[in-house]
Amino acid sequence: MKSKSKKDQGKDRSHIEIRRDWCKGCGICVAFCPKKVLALDENEKAIIERPDECDQCGLCELRCPDIAIEITTL
Ligand code: SF4
Numbered sequence: 001m002k003s004k005s006k007k008d009q010g011k012d013r014s015h016i017e018i019r020r021d022w023c024k025g026c027g028i029c030v031a032f033c034p035k036k037v038l039a040l041d042e043n044e045k046a047i048i049e050r051p052d053e054c055d056q057c058g059l060c061e062l063r064c065p066d067i068a069i070e071i072t073t074l
């Protein structure tokens with residue numbers, strides 16, 4: 001019997017840390033994330049909406065003008 005093919009879970013996972021106190025809600029990280037991982041909440045702070053989609057490209061960390069995002073590989 002064939003098993004359903006699941007999405008590849010073998011890749012390294014990442015931990016995304018958002019320092020809410022430093023985030024000014026500019027939305028740059030949301031716009032640059034190619035995987036649509038990030039979003040802004042009702043308080044205009046960046047949140048992690050789809051953590052499993054993050055591929056650790058680092059663009060959010062690189063582009064955030066306030067150094068409010070840090071990506072670490074687990
Ligand atoms: S780029 Fe930085 S300051 Fe701008 S919304 Fe994202 S985390 Fe906040």
Ligand code: SF4
Nearest residue numbers: 033054055057058060
């Ligand atoms: S590291 Fe890349 S994929 Fe992950 S949240 Fe940041 S921009 Fe998106």
